[in-house]
Amino acid sequence: MNISYNWLKNYVNIDKTPQELSLILTDIGLEVEAVETVQSIPGGLDGLVVGEVITCEQHPNADKLKVTTVNVGGSELLHIVCGAPNVRIGLKVIVAQVGTTCHPTTGEPFKITKSKIRSEVSEGMLCGEDEIGLGTSHAGIVELDANAQIGSLVRDYYQIQDDYRFEIGLTPNRADAASHLGVARDLAAYFRSTYTLPDVAAFNEKENPDATGVTVANSTACPRYSGVNIAGVKVGESPEWLKEKLNVIGIRSINNIVDVTNYVLHDLGQPLHAFDKDKIAGDKVIVRLANEGELFTTLDGVERKLSSEDLVIADAEKPMCLAGVFGGVHSGVTEETTNIFLESAYFNSVSIRKTSKRHSLKTDSSFRFERGTDPNITVYALQRAALLIQEVAGGQIDAAITDIYPVKVAAFTFDVRYKNVQRLIGKDIPASEIKAIILALGIEISNEDADTITVHVPAYKVDVTREVDVIEEVLRIYGYNNIELKSQIKASLNTSEKPDKEVVLNQIADLLIANGYREILSNSLTKGAYSDDEHTAVKLLNPLSTDLDTMRQNMIFSVLTAIEYNQKRKSSDIKFFEYGKTYHLLEEGYQEKQHMVLGIAGKKMPEQWNNESKANNFYNLKAAVDILLQRLKIENLQLVETTNPHFAYGLDYLKGQKVLVSLGAISAGTLAKVDVDGVVFFADFDWDLVLKTIRKNTITYKEVSKFPSVRRDLALLINDEVTFEQLKNIAIKSERKLLKEVNIFDVYKGEKLPEGKKSYALSFTIQDEEKTLNDKQIDSIIKKLILNFEKETGAVVR
Secondary structure (H helix, E strand, O other): OEEEHHHHOOOOOOOOOHHHHHHHHHHOOOOEEEEEEEOOOHHHHOOEEEEEEEEEEEOOOOOOOEEEEEEOOOOOOEEEEEOOOOOOOOOEEEEEEOOOEEOOOOOOOEEOOOEEEOOEEEOEEEOEHHHHOOOOOOOOEOOOOOOOOOOOEHHHHOOOOOEEEEEEOOOOOOHHHOOHHHHHHHHHHHHOOOOOOOOOOOOOOOOOOOOOEEEEOOOOOOOEEEEEEEEOOOOOOOOHHHHHHHHHOOOOOOOHHHHHHHHHHHHHOOOEEEEEHHHOHHHEEEEEEOOOOOEEEEOOOOEEEOOOOOEEEEOOOOEEEEOOOEEEOOOOOOOOOOEEEEEEEEOOHHHHHHHHHHOOOOOHHHHHHHHOOOOOOHHHHHHHHHHHHHHHHOOEEOOOOEEEOOOOOOOEEEEEEHHHHHHHHOOOOOHHHHHHHHHHOOOEEEEEOOOEEEEEEOOOOOOOOOHHHHHHHHHHHHOHHHOOOOHHHHHHHOOOOOOOHHHHHHHHHHHHHHOOOEEOOOOOEEOHHHOOOHHHOEEOOOOOOHHHOEEOOOOHHHHHHHHHHHHOOOOOOEEEEEEEEEEEEEOOEEEEEEEEEEEEEOEOOOOEOOEOOOEOOHHHHHHHHHHHHHHOOOOOOEEEEOOOOOEEEEEEEEEOOEEEEEEEEEOHHHHHHHOOOOOEEEEEEEHHHHHHHHOOOOOOOOOOOOOOOEEEEEEEEEEOOOOHHHHHHHHHHHOOOOEEEEEEEEEEOOOOOOOOEEEEEEEEEEOOOOOOOOHHHHHHHHHHHHHHHHHHHOOEEO
């Protein structure tokens, strides 16, 4: 749903900026997904100033050009070459100075630069309508009034005012807020102020025995139906103010009658429909259920077969409209229409929802009727629309309003207990504050005592029918952010200066288990043959056996021993993790180091008929390592080829000069020592260094961006020695602010590529946290990336 900032100000006195107001709307339950600036003139005439032509002489080298000097209020006159036939001394003109960007009516924006035109210096441009988006005329430059102030902004001269469009993600229960009036009501409650409804006192109706007759044959599907005749209208183009209002919220102008009905729909939340009165057979409107199989052609030209459950607005012969959903092709307003019958009704939401779904028709009207409209606003909306139609299309009210409302929809009445409000919200809010919010929301209070109040909720609040619903309304306006969070949640956020190592250990264990890993626990005693260095090995003086005579110096053989044990028992698909210590005897004494290790072998997924069985590979292990590092919030690590002697190949993640994680495929020689079959992949975290690193982490809140990200892909032909890490670092250096992510999704080496070359396919995720990116900005970033890849690695874009 789109809402206009300036439109809201017609209802409520707002002293907040659009950005401030967007946060307030989100806080009270109307989540603003985006805020966009909307300009009635492209570019908003920014940078253009009023000038006066002081001198005007013939260009010495061009018959159709003039050389002028122009006063724009500065210390010196500007020399400007102009080809307009109407340029002359004393003329007040629109001047685009050097550096100004002009937005023409058609074509791309262009920037004014200092130049020479046929050897004469030109320091700007005198502007015509089409060159700055004011119109389409190219006959000459714009002539301003003689009293226009020199040096003033042209946008002020034309009283150009930017508007702002809020894109609100309206939840299905908030039908009462599906309009500018609805949003204004919430804002008035938040600010504890009032809102002002448009005045309809000028509406004058008259008795007319020839008024269109109305019959409601099904009052269950249509509890209220109102209508009025307007005669002598002239259908045509809407005035600029009306077109601009609709344009801000993304509605295309059709004609003045339809535009008024759309305006009132988005203004008050009440859908309206205008019929050509002269096309109503028998001059009778009948609200009835369709006949089963009855044919009806809608405005989109599609002939539809109706159901006996579809509510239609018919004349004496045929359906004219699918009630609350879509109009008919034969009864709509055209350029020849002079008399109209204007409808304003309240339909049963379930009936409209079924019809809309049955015929796959979603309209602004059905959107509101499906959720529930205000049954008590139909006549006011008619009066408002009729006055606007008279303003923009002429005509006169030709009859009294017909209003069929046999059973008035009553307010929802029930008790609200203060203690329940405080209990469910979780805060001791004063009773006076609760009462003030309820009244500000337009909810009446009839009876009250120290503990309880009796409320009467207006019918337009269709989702507020119980005590708990009123409590939710109070919380919305009081503010979710004003409810303090319990201190107990701190542990899950790791907000302490020194994170509890046991808490961190358990969090990582939970994450690994959730990803299919199983924890093992191995003996710290092992064979002396498994030691990395005999000179630093810690030997037992009185070992129980030769298999348990040394404290382990690495965790790799502990994991391999567990894998061997499982393989020999026909359990070869393995994903293990273990926390443990290694022990060394150094010159300065004994050393204990804490580790966390991962080991995978066998197949990635169990064998099944509907699943291709693939073996685990290096990248499965690397993905697990990366997930853990992300969870630990450890970033900016350098990747290099591993130096671990137990690996055939692999990577080391460096934190400064220290290895934080080492991972790779275990070499055949190491596997042979333990008699393990197949390929095993192993990762070793220096857990002491991990804990030291995360002590520097800080918990910060960053609002989720309301603006979309964009992905662009590049295929690069590069030398074999170039790594993805190099390319990633180049990309990040090239665009630090907007480049959010760099990934590699394809690697190719084959016959069709030159010797010593490979192809990398990279994806780049780009996002601006403050606005929606346009193609020009995205293309500029990609060009910069390509240039730096070529410069630093000799890459060629494929």
